[in-house]
Amino acid sequence: MAGHSQFKNIMHRKGKQDAVRSKLFSKLAREITVAAKLGLPDPNMNPRLRAAVFAARAENMPKDNIERAIRKAVGGEGENYDEIRYEGYGPGGVAVIVEAMTDNRNRTASDVRSYFTKSGGNLAETGAVSFMFDRVGLVEFDAKVASADDMLEAAIEAGADDVASSEDGHEVYCDQGSLNEVAKALEARFGEPRKARLVWKPQNTVSVDDETGEKLLRLMETLEEHDDVQNVYANFEISDALMAKMSA
Known part of the structure; x- marks a missing residue:
C-alpha cells in the first residue's frame, strides 16, 4: 500500500479531535467554494464540485456548512485562492x-x-x-458495500482501470477524464462513495x-x-x- 494511503489510514484510526476536525472542515469548505467558482454551483453539473461534496459528506461535514460554502461562490464572497x-x-x-x-x-x-x-x-x-506518479481518478467505498469480486466486476463495467480492495475499503482507479461517469455508475449500484476525486498515484x-x-x-x-x-x-x-x- 502506498505511503499516502497508509498515512490516511493511520490518521483515521487515531480519530479526529475537535481542533483537527475544524481545520479539516475549513479545507473542505475551501475546496467546495473554489470548485463552485470555477464551474457551475450545481454538483450534478460540476464534477469537481460533486467530488468536493462527496469528500465533505464522507467526513460528516454538516449540510449547512456545505451549502454555505457553495453560496459563498455564487455570491462572489471569500478570498481568491x-x-x-x-x-x-x-x-x-x-x-x-x-x-x-x-x-x-x-x-x-x-x-x-x-x-x-x-x-x-x-x-x-x-x-x-x-x-513518477499518474494523475488518475479515485472512487472509494467502505469494504462492507461489496465483495472484492463484485466491486471489480462493477468497476470494469463502469470503465475503471484498476481496483484495490482490502479491509480498509475499495479503491477504484480510472482515467481522470472519466471520473464523473465512473463515480455515477458505481454510486447507482453501491450508494454514495466515501470519496471521489483526482489523485496522484505512484507508479512504483x-x-x-x-x-x-x-x-x-x-x-x-x-x-x-x-x-x-x-x-x-x-x-x-x-x-x-x-x-x-x-x-x-
Whole structure:
C-alpha cells in the first residue's frame, strides 16, 4: 500500500479531535467554494464540485456548512485562492507531492520548504517528481458495500482501470477524464462513495526502514496540518509493525 494511503489510514484510526476536525472542515469548505467558482454551483453539473461534496459528506461535514460554502461562490464572497503544486524529496529520497490553495504564495512556499528541510529532505522544481506518479481518478467505498469480486466486476463495467480492495475499503482507479461517469455508475449500484476525486498515484513504491518511515510520516502529518495544504502524496511503503505502532 502506498505511503499516502497508509498515512490516511493511520490518521483515521487515531480519530479526529475537535481542533483537527475544524481545520479539516475549513479545507473542505475551501475546496467546495473554489470548485463552485470555477464551474457551475450545481454538483450534478460540476464534477469537481460533486467530488468536493462527496469528500465533505464522507467526513460528516454538516449540510449547512456545505451549502454555505457553495453560496459563498455564487455570491462572489471569500478570498481568491491560487492552486499550487509543490514537489520535493523527503527522508530517504522519497518523492512527495503537495497540493495547496493559498492567498499568499510566499508564505506557503516558505512554510512548505522549511518542513522539507527540517525533515532532512528538500523542495524541488515543479515536475521534479510528478513524472513518477499518474494523475488518475479515485472512487472509494467502505469494504462492507461489496465483495472484492463484485466491486471489480462493477468497476470494469463502469470503465475503471484498476481496483484495490482490502479491509480498509475499495479503491477504484480510472482515467481522470472519466471520473464523473465512473463515480455515477458505481454510486447507482453501491450508494454514495466515501470519496471521489483526482489523485496522484505512484507508479512504483519504495520500501523504507522504520526510522525513515517515522520521519516521513511526521513530515506528511506536518504538511497536512498546514492550513493551506489540501493533499499530500508520496511513493513509499512502511512495515506492518510501524503502521501498527503509529496507529496506536
